[in-house]
Amino acid sequence: MKPLNYHGSDIFLPLSAIVGLTVDLVNFVICQLIALCISFLVYTYLPPKNRQYVIIREILGLSIGLIMAYICFGYQMLHLIILPSICYITIRTLDPNKIHKVVLLICCIYLSLLHIYRQVYEYGSYTLDITGPVMVMVQKLSALACGLHDGLTADKKQLTELQKRYMIRKAPTPMHYISYLLTFQTILAGPNAFFEDYMAYLDGTNFPKKLPKEAKSPPSPLLPVLKKMGITFLCGFVIYIIVPMYPASTLVDESFLIESSILSKIWFIIVITSLTRFKYYFAWTLADAVCNASGLGFSGYNEKGDQEWNLLDNIDILRVEFGVNFRATIDAWNKGTNLWLRYVMYERASPKYNTVMTYTLSAFWHGFYPGYYITFLTGALFTNSARVVRRCLWHRFQQPKPVKLAYDFVTCFLTRLCLSYMTFSFILLEFMPALRVFWHIKFYLHILALLAVYLLPLIITPLRTVKKKSQ
Numbered sequence: 041m042k043p044l045n046y047h048g049s050d051i052f053l054p055l056s057a058i059v060g061l062t063v064d065l066v067n068f069v070i071c072q073l074i075a076l077c078i079s080f081l082v083y084t085y086l087p088p089k090n091r092q093y094v095i096i097r098e099i100l101g102l103s104i105g106l107i108m109a110y111i112c113f114g115y116q117m118l119h120l121i122i123l124p125s126i127c128y129i130t131i132r133t134l135d136p137n138k139i140h141k142v143v144l145l146i147c148c149i150y151l152s153l154l155h156i157y158r159q160v161y162e163y164g165s166y167t168l169d170i171t172g173p174v175m176v177m178v179q180k181l182s183a184l185a186c187g188l189h190d191g192l193t194a195d196k197k198q199l200t201e202l203q204k205r206y207m208i209r210k211a212p213t214p215m216h217y218i219s220y221l222l223t224f225q226t227i228l229a230g231p232n233a234f235f236e237d238y239m240a241y242l243d244g245t246n247f248p249k250k251l252p253k254e255a256k257s258p259p260s261p262l263l264p265v266l267k268k269m270g271i272t273f274l275c276g277f278v279i280y281i282i283v284p285m286y287p288a289s290t291l292v293d294e295s296f297l298i299e300s301s302i303l304s305k306i307w308f309i310i311v312i313t314s315l316t317r318f319k320y321y322f323a324w325t326l327a328d329a330v331c332n333a334s335g336l337g338f339s340g341y342n343e344k345g346d347q348e349w350n351l352l353d354n355i356d357i358l359r360v361e362f363g364v365n366f367r368a369t370i371d372a373w374n375k376g377t378n379l380w381l382r383y384v385m386y387e388r389a390s391p392k393y394n395t396v397m398t399y400t401l402s403a404f405w406h407g408f409y410p411g412y413y414i415t416f417l418t419g420a421l422f423t424n425s426a427r428v429v430r431r432c433l434w435h436r437f438q439q440p441k442p443v444k445l446a447y448d449f450v451t452c453f454l455t456r457l458c459l460s461y462m463t464f465s466f467i468l469l470e471f472m473p474a475l476r477v478f479w480h481i482k483f484y485l486h487i488l489a490l491l492a493v494y495l496l497p498l499i500i501t502p503l504r505t506v507k508k509k510s511q
Contacts, residue, residue, distance in 0.1 A: 043167040047114035061280075064112070064168035068228060069276075071108040072326050075224050076265075078104060079333035083261065088244035088335045097242060098215055101223035109173065109227055116170035120177060123150050124221050127181045131211055136192040143185035144384060147178040148404050155407040164469055172229065175405060179232040179380045180221055184208065186384050187235060200387050202379075206234045216242075225334055229327040231352045231376045233336065241336040246351075254345035261332045264349040268329040271357070275322035283315045291464065292473045297480045305481050306457075313460040316467055317360070320374075324354040352376065364448040366426035366455050370419070377402075410471035418462040418486070425489035426458075431502035461485045 041062045042053060048067050055070075056063040082100065086093040109117040127143050134142055154171050162169070183206065190199055190207035199207065212220070212235065220238045233241075240246040247259050290296050290308065297305065331337045332349045339351040359372035371378065381398050389397045399416060406412050437447035462485075465474035478486070 043165070045162045045165065046167050046169075047116050048168070049111045049114065051111065062167070067112045068168055068323075069326075071111055071228060072330060075104070075108065075228075075330045076269075076326075076333055079225065079330050080265075082334045088241060089247060091243050094242050095215075098219040098223075101225065102219045104224035105222040105227040108224055109222070112168060112228060113170045113173070119150075119154065119170050119174055120222060120227070123147070123174065123177060124181065124218065126150075127185070128214070128217055131185060131188060136189055140182070140186040140189040140384070140388075144182045147181050148401070151175065151178050152404060152408075159408055171407070173227060176226065176230040176232055177221055178405065179230075179377070180235070182384045183232070183380060184212070184217075184220075184235045186388070202383055203387065206236050206383065208235060225331045225336055226327070229323045231324065231327055231331070231354045232380055233331070233352055237351060238336070241334075244335075246335070246338050248340075252341055252345075254343070255341050255347075256345040257347065259335075259338050259347055261335060261338070261349060264347070265329045265333045268325050268332065272322055272326045272329065275318045275325065278315065278318045279322060283318065286312050286315055288312050288316070288464075288467050291468060291477055297476060302481055302484075305477070309464045309477070309481075310456065310460040312467065313463045314361075316463075321355060321357055325357075328352055328354065361456075362452060363455055364452045365430065366422055366458060369455050369459060370423070377405075409469040411465040411467070411469040411474055414465040414471070414474050415462050418465075421486070421489050421493075422458050422462060425492040428496060428502065429492050432496050432500040435503050458485060 041056055041060075042050065043062055043064055046062075046064050048064055050063065052066045052070055053063050056066045059066065082097060086097050086100070088097075106117070109120055123146075126146060130142055130146065131139055151171070151174055154174055158165070158169060158171055186203075187206045187208035188211060190203050191209040194203070194207070196204065196207075216239065220233075220235055223238070226233055237246070251258060286308070291312070296308075300308075328337065331352050337349050337352040339348045342348055354374060354376045356372035356375065360369055363369035363372060381402055385401050386394050386398045388394075399420065403413060403416055434447075438444050464477065468474050468477070
């Protein structure tokens with residue numbers, strides 16, 4: 041089965057017919073599984089601690105990345121060459137004081153044009169296309185430009201800890217630059233790896249020269265990769281077997297909206313949004329496993345001496361599904377993008393406007409479907425209301441322990457409710473279908489959130505926050 045507007049290869053079309061999945065999904069999964077096997081071979085036979093293999097690792101990673109991009113996207117892969125070429129010329133020719141702003145602007149315009157093109161010619165399509173890899177590339181390019189700006193011009197005393205960590209002291213060579221952007225580990229689904237982390241992986245400096253005293257074993261990606269592959273296969277089972285039982289199209293079915301009870305609609309929204317998250321868990325966990333298998337993603341040892349391979353983790357599944365408050369749940373979702381937004385925008389914009397500008401950048405990065413903006417605006421309302429509720433109630437339910445457990449249970453349930461309520465429009469994409477669903481469930485969480493913001497503080501005195509004095 042080949043989607044109408046899919047431009048990738050037909051090489052796995054026979055397999056697509058056998059498994060009953062569209063060829064774009066089959067291409068993606070096969071390429072990522074092959075990349076996983078190659079990653080193990082690279083780690084074994086081109087070990088990162090041997091610096092004579094750096095150029096070989098670069099050429100091999102770039103070559104395989106380009107092949108994978110062609111299989112999955114066909115001629116559309118040219119966008120992965122055109123955009124970096126424009127940005128590299130900008131980086132090498134423009135004033136370092138301006139490169140971070142100009143590169144980000146170029147990336148946003150380029151990505152926005154791709155989003156608009158897809159929205160015009162493939163409206164509502166979930167077919168795999170080049171916008172996904174370009175979104176990751178925008179993160180890499182803009183972060184690299186910010187790192188160069190910090191390393192070449194900024195007053196080091198004024199930099200945040202995050203900016204100090206990722207500042208780049210000289211422009212990358214063309215080979216380092218293009219291999220960083222197109223290496224096979226991250227080209228299809230990310231995650232976003234900062235340039236300094238990628239270079240540390242290439243030359244092996246991401247591993248300690250001497251093991252710390254508390255280390256239980258030398259770094260090895262085997263167990264972390266096996267664990268992540270177990271999660272990947274579990275998510276794949278849910279996607280293949282269970283997701284088709286609950287089609288999102290049911291939400292736009294007038295008979296379902298009219299005839300079913302409000303509780304049935306709320307329950308169905310919880311189910312389809314929860315199942316949709318498994319698609320992201322699958323793609324992100326598999327991508328992380330591919331990186332780890334090659335040695336990319338090692339972040340050191342914890343206090344107990346256990347290895348940690350979470351440098352590129354994009355998702356904390358347990359915190360998303362069982363977080364006891366809204367902020368913790370949001371922070372655990374798409375962590376790489378949250379870090380990128382903080383690095384390139386939130387910490388650099390004026391404190392007066394940094395929140396608005398960060399949300400604006402996030403919106404442009406995702407695209408222009410109305411459903412996205414309904415999700416973002418609803419999420420902003422819920423973030424504010426959750427903050428107010430916490431200031432009014434949290435400190436009143438911390439003792440004794442059973443009371444605290446009961447409070448955490450209630451907030452965990454309410455967070456799941458809010459998460460499903462705000463994200464179903466992200467799945468529907470369109471404005472009017474989402475509005476109809478909200479109408480049939482009486483906008484109940486919008487109303488409760490507004491009451492929490494404006495009425496609750498009048499009934500229960502909120503805990504005052506103490507502002508730190510400026511030094």
